[in-house]
Amino acid sequence: MKHLRFESEGRTLVGVWDEEAGRIRAEDGRSYRGEEVRWLPPVAPRTVVGCVLNYADHAEELGLERPKEPTLFLKPLSSLSGHLDPIVYPKGAEYMHYEVELAVVIGKRARRLTPKTAMDHVGGYTIANDVTVRDFVTNTFRPPVKAKGFDTFGPLGPWTVDRDDIPDPYDLGLRAYVNGELRQEGHTSRLQFRIPEILTFVTAFMTLEAGDVVLTGTPKGLSHIRPGDEVRLEIDGIGALVNPVMEETP
Ligand code: MG
DSSP: OEEEEEEETTEEEEEEEETTTTEEEETTSOEEOGGGSEEEOSSOOSOEEEEESOBHHHHHHTTOOOOSSOEEEEOOGGGEEOTTOOEEEOTTOSOEEOOEEEEEEEOSOBOSOOTTTGGGGEEEEEEEEOOEEGGGOOOTTSOOHHHHHSTTOEEEEEEEEEGGGOSOTTSOEEEEEETTEEEEEEEGGGBSSOHHHHHHHHHTTOOBOTTOEEEOOOOSOOOBOOTTOEEEEEETTTEEEEEEEEEOOO
């Protein structure tokens, strides 16, 4: 089942994506076309934790050593946006890029998980674009709050897919297209730290609640995007998250 949130006529609604009809079936009993609503992030998390350098090929691409344990940052909630929402290009930025990432959505409160119990706390999956301005990543010891924290730098969606609908989360292809051109390609079999290891590490010190999101990192294949571009991220078994890039307006 694909669960989503959207806005229509000033109301926030939840619904499911009806694949056959190509429409949203909403809680108000109505059905909507995807184009007539504003898509919201499919969950409203309290915390979004991200992993960096979790694919070996991406660490190599940046000339960095693979971390010995999950290396984390917090994606600010103020950066989150939905499917089709514009990513705003900060004036004067030199290098902004997309990052396609498998996002794990927590299904129930998670604290001090073990690798054995961790997956019971996963509710589902969605696609994240961990948009980054590389200009502000000046060293790897400084959390990339500014680089990854601009408003609109956290597209999430278009929906969440239930955990049981993805029997093997390590058999998913990830792709990023810019204006239809394939720029980034990876596979979740190459994750350095898998979901149970990440969740065990995080929940040893932090409680995660239902709806919280964990970004699992991005594979090799970063490239610059600029105003006017359209970024389309795909993950097998989930779908496609599309966001245009816009000029910053005063
Ligand atoms: Mg990332």
